[in-house]
Amino acid sequence: MPEAQPRNVIERFFNNVYKVLEGPTVWVRENIVEPNQKQYPWYHEKMRRVPTVDECYTDDVACYFEANCQYKRDRLVDTEIINILRQRFEECNMYEQPDHIERCAPIRKDYEEASTNWFTKYGDLGAYHNVRSAYMKQKHRMIWERRHGPVGSGMKKQEEEE
Structure with missing residues (x-):
């Protein structure tokens, strides 16, 4: 769904401020944090079974x-x-x-x-x-x-x- 065009100057200003503040945060999350996380299908680490x-x-x-x-x-x-x-x-x-x-x-x-x-x-x-x-x-x-x-x-x- 395309973004709606801002109606006036004030709305465009606040949209730009929002993008400036959110952009680096999203980039760090997507490019640094998520690739380095361990991916477990559960909330806890699945331990390997050892011999009884x-x-x-x-x-x-x-x-x-x-x-x-x-x-x-x-x-x-x-x-x-x-x-x-x-x-x-x-x-x-x-x-x-x-x-x-x-x-x-x-x-x-x-x-x-x-x-x-x-x-x-x-x-x-x-x-x-x-x-x-x-x-x-x-x-x-x-x-x-x-x-x-x-x-x-x-x-x-x-x-x-x-």
């Missing part, structure tokens, strides 16, 4: 350290996901009163499933845990399920094993 603790050798301290940092980042992300789901559920409850039980049921189901999965992975590890203790928890859970069936289903009877 089960892929590290027992004496490889650097691999263990990287796996532990990756575990901590994953835990923070999973915790934030739980917080977002909880916030959505609470906001749905406030907004949908008094029919919140029916209308917020899918959100509640998603939140409860995510929190159950979070607790399965990170729960009961204590305040000072690391990737090795989480890995051992996973290993012990898998051994339990192999011997006794899924957790929460009760223990297998002696007849079922034979």
Whole structure:
């Protein structure tokens, strides 16, 4: 769309002042700032995945350290996901009163499933845990399920094993 022609001298004067002030700013932005910015598709830097603790050798301290940092980042992300789901559920409850039980049921189901999965992975590890203790928890859970069936289903009877 072509620019409208200024109607009088005053309007032309202010248009020229505007171009003088905006021109260098736009040039710096387009030619210096934008070409030198790192382009990420998200607001945060996408970190590369590192080998997990089960892929590290027992004496490889650097691999263990990287796996532990990756575990901590994953835990923070999973915790934030739980917080977002909880916030959505609470906001749905406030907004949908008094029919919140029916209308917020899918959100509640998603939140409860995510929190159950979070607790399965990170729960009961204590305040000072690391990737090795989480890995051992996973290993012990898998051994339990192999011997006794899924957790929460009760223990297998002696007849079922034979």
